[in-house]
Amino acid sequence: MDYETTPEGALVRRAQSGDESAFREIVERYQSKVFSIIHGIVRQRNDVEDIAQQVFAKVYFSIRNFDFRSSLITWIYKITVNECFDYLRKKKVRKLVYESDMSEDEVRRVENSEPLPDRGTRADTTLARRDYIVKLLDRVSDEEKNLLMLKEVEGYSVEELAGMLRMNENTIKVKLFRARQKLVKASQRLDKAPAR
Amino acid sequence: MHDIVAEQFDDHRNGRASQALYEHLAVCPDCVAELAELEQVTNALHEFRPDTDSIPAPSLGFYNRVACRIREDEQSQSWSFFSPGIAFFRRVAFASLLLLAGLGSYLVTRKAAEPEADAVSIMAQHDVLQSHPESSDRDNLLFALANYRE
Numbered sequence: 001m002d003y004e005t006t007p008e009g010a011l012v013r014r015a016q017s018g019d020e021s022a023f024r025e026i027v028e029r030y031q032s033k034v035f036s037i038i039h040g041i042v043r044q045r046n047d048v049e050d051i052a053q054q055v056f057a058k059v060y061f062s063i064r065n066f067d068f069r070s071s072l073i074t075w076i077y078k079i080t081v082n083e084c085f086d087y088l089r090k091k092k093v094r095k096l097v098y099e100s101d102m103s104e105d106e107v108r109r110v111e112n113s114e115p116l117p118d119r120g121t122r123a124d125t126t127l128a129r130r131d132y133i134v135k136l137l138d139r140v141s142d143e144e145k146n147l148l149m150l151k152e153v154e155g156y157s158v159e160e161l162a163g164m165l166r167m168n169e170n171t172i173k174v175k176l177f178r179a180r181q182k183l184v185k186a187s188q189r190l191d192k193a194p195a196r
Numbered sequence: 197m198h199d200i201v202a203e204q205f206d207d208h209r210n211g212r213a214s215q216a217l218y219e220h221l222a223v224c225p226d227c228v229a230e231l232a233e234l235e236q237v238t239n240a241l242h243e244f245r246p247d248t249d250s251i252p253a254p255s256l257g258f259y260n261r262v263a264c265r266i267r268e269d270e271q272s273q274s275w276s277f278f279s280p281g282i283a284f285f286r287r288v289a290f291a292s293l294l295l296l297a298g299l300g301s302y303l304v305t306r307k308a309a310e311p312e313a314d315a316v317s318i319m320a321q322h323d324v325l326q327s328h329p330e331s332s333d334r335d336n337l338l339f340a341l342a343n344y345r346e
């Protein structure tokens with residue numbers, strides 16, 4: 001069935017024509033999902049609601065550009081991931097580091113994305129790993145990033161992705177594989193980056 | 197890297213790869229090394245998987261806070277020179293009306309003035325009109341402008 005003719009497609013059409021109650025329904029339908037995605041990526045409880053507000057404001061301002069080529073949640077997912085990555089980039093490693101009380105040497109290492117030696121403080125290494133993954137994913141296109149996240153974080157199968165994104169399974173496999181190869185290259189480059 | 201690894205990487209991850217893949221890996225150390233790297237970056241992404249035990253739930257009034265944020269964003273955008281929204285155009289239309297009204301009241305008072313009066317005396321007379329009862333319409337307009345909200 002064509003997504004545009006589903007009940008959700010009709011809901012989006014109403015939101016696109018400026019019906020506020022339709023927009024409200026979209027927010028209420030997906031707010032828990034968006035909170036869960038954000039928390040998974042940023043792991044800063046206090047900032048989850050703020051990022052979620054920003055996500056839905058973006059949804060509101062760009063809903064007219066939604067073209068029904070994917071499902072609404074796939075589109076919201078992409079907006080959410082981009083907001084989270086912007087947040088992680090803006091927050092900057094240095095600020096995170098000050099909050100987590102690292103040594104100058106460790107700060108330098110995190111900034112150069114070297115893996116940290118185990119020093120028993122889980123929060124620090126979690127932050128460092130998160131920053132490292134954002135740096136890796138910065139090296140692939142938005143489409144590749146979205147595919148990788150849907151597959152590896154949300155756990156969709158290749159078959160499900162093919163249905164959600166209206167592509168054949170082989171295309172999805174090829175795109176995923178190329179994206180993974182880019183990640184490998186990016187990780188090799190980051191591992192080689194000399195400490196400043 | 198040989199094609200068989202590219203073709204079956206996801207199947208391998210699901211435990212559904214063919215025997216041929218493992219026969220190939222048994223004789224191709226290059227593919228074994230590359231497969232290990234692919235798995236490593238793929239596993240790194242699992243860091244972002246939601247931790248189902250500690251996901252914060254949206255609190256009461258979340259939608260209202262989103263709506264407030266949208267209104268704030270709309271206001272800040274409509275003041276921006278480069279992205280005039282609908283509110284911007286409404287404000288321009290309102291300002292034009294004010295200008296017309298102001299000009300109209302000026303012309304009426306000017307007609308009442310001496311026909312041969314020079315610019316200075318017209319302006320002086322115009323100043324006097326500030327306290328004239330006829331100027332109350334203008335005052336109302338100024339009041340409306342001061343209190344104008346879109």
Ligand SMILES: [Zn+2]
Nearest residue numbers: 197198224227
């Ligand atoms: Zn091989």
